Amino acid sequence: MATYKKRGYKPKKEKAVNEVEETYDETQSTTAEVFNNLDEAANKSEQWIENNSKPLFYSLIAVATVILGFLAYNKYVSEPTEREASNELAYPRSFFDEASTSTGVAADSLYTLGLEGGDGKYGFVDIAASFSGTKAGNLANYYAGISYLKMKKYSEAIEYLSNFESDDEILGPTALGAIGDAFADINQPKEALEFYEKAATKKNNEFTSPLFLFKAGQTAMELKDFNKAEGFFNTIKEKYSKTDQGRDIEKYINSAKYAQ
Template sequence: MATYKKRGYKPKKEKVTKEVEENFDETQSTTAEVFNTLDDTANKSEQWIEKNSKPLFYGLVAIAALILMYLAYNKFIAEPTQQQASNELAYPRTFFDKARTSAGAVADSLYNLGLEGGDGKYGFIDIADQFSGTKAGNLANYYAGISYLKMKKYEEAIEYLSNFSSDDELLGPTALGAIGDAFADINQLEDALDYYEQAANKKENQFTTPLFLFKAAQIAMVLEKYGKAEKLYTSIKEKYPNSDQGRDIEKYINSAKYAQ
């Protein structure tokens, strides 16, 4: 008698169930391993913390102490010192300001009073030394350097101006340019050129940048670096035509161009 498969015939349930169970068991096993690993890691972390609880506690105490010390230093030492330095700076600045409107021996005498101080008051030299690290101490280096430059004491001027640093748009370039002036006056022209270029590039503005580009170009001409001088003069023409240096810049460009 012939046999046939009934419509909708399906494999035996036992085989399907077995395959599902095998697959489920494998996935379940992997998940269990992951959780076991996490449990082991957590246990080890807890054990490590328990074992090192005292060092951790002391470490946190030390960090808290350092923060409190830093805050106390700023509040009770740094800020009062800064204020004192600012107050001290006012005295020598009066002589510096008077010297700028004077000339000859009178100016030198006033600059010297600003540098040395008097009547129990600090001058720029003492403020730069006693309050180094403060804003006022930094400014004292600038004033001392300019004072020495005006008195034609170029080595001292270079020393103090080199100790001054500022990102101010005018003071920063002016200090570098003053170092360039000092080197130019003692005929160290390569150094002068370097500092004039640094001054020109320090903070771009309509006043100091064309001024020090022009000074750099003049030194380049003396050094017979005519191509460099032409480039510096041309930069003034292109970027700062309305500056004092830019008004007659064409003739300087031509002088550099035809000197080559």
Template sequence: MATYKKRGYKPKKEKVVEEAIEETFDESQSDVAKAFDGLDEAANKSEQWIEKNSRPLFYGLVAIAGLILAYLLYTKFIAEPTEIEASNELAYPRTFFDQAETAAGVKADSLYTLGLEGGDGKYGFLDIASTFSGTKAGNIANYYAGISYLKMKNYKEAIEYLSKFSSDDELLGPTALGAIGDAFADINQPKDALDYYEKAANKQANDFTTPLFLFKAGQTAMQLNEFSKAESLFTQIKDNYATTQIGRNIDKYINSAKYAQ
């Protein structure tokens, strides 16, 4: 007997698979629709929030723009001119400071005093540090004032002004800290001196200030009978700065600290 397949007939298994695919597709479409509905809802809420808060947002943007503009105007018309003025004022007392560095005795003290206090209507370091506080020139005026007082043996004032000075300069930063250490050493406060000598040595590593203040720290530690610490400080010089002037003779100090323990 002849057999034939009915037109359009599908096996039961294929029909089940097709129905499953159609069902999955319908679910996917539903999920996509829900996602778009969620996005629409979020967008509507965002629009409503913006409409509700449009005035505060506007005022906020205006305030931010105003702050930026004020900062730019302050920098251009106040900060920069003030910085230039302070820098120009600094030239006068520095002349006396430089002269004092090559003088001695009463003459040197008189020149340091002129540098500190100014004259002939010109500012000295003290005036510049106070009047132009916050400027680079005001900051450096603290340094010069502190060093001037240190040279005049006014140690309290030296510590005060040098403590106000801050710098990441390779030489000035460590030198200022070391000068505070010198001031404490001269008023017989060796523990404070040791602290500042170590700060100075660790401020900016270089072949000049670092071995110098490590050496001063070591000597101060010896004075405090902290012989192990002194040996460690002297050894740092030997390990890292052996070719410097201080480093060439450091062995005898290491041995002194070692045998004192």
């Protein structure tokens, strides 16, 4: 019986095996190369650390010293100072609160006591100077500025209120508006308008925003900048129509419009 051999069968199989082996060898070679590179990089890193161990050690010590110093300062200096300043502020504030419900000479006397202190206690002026880096020291600038404004001492009011910084919803705009009031009272309407605008836009709320927009509008009218005044009054109409300033704002809009 005749037999025959399938042509190409065995060589084809051997070729496939060889291809797999070649591919496997190539992959292994690439992997080995990667690990060799990693080893080389690790060796270089170890060598660099060994060569720079002392500078690294001193740098870590320096960073740790700064962190520990900061924590110690907060615990043993900053926090006690904050508490002391806050306690000191209570004394002059009692006079300020009482003066707010008084009038005339009595009010001025109480504001003076709040500013200058007494009976061995600090007033707002001393607290602002002695505790300038604290929250209470910052607040002392505000109370001092308002006290001077109530006493019609305008340059002092502007000075202390300008030193006050706050993002509080009410106090921040009120301080800026009070500077505007001080400039208005010494007949400097341009400066007053500048601070009324700042006060109106410092925070958006239905108390300070319409109040200082209205003052800005009135001051712009005084400066005969009627177009600007109309803009302020229109903003009140659009955003704060239900506030005290918004109820009759239409007549102010018309006044500004027809004055142009």
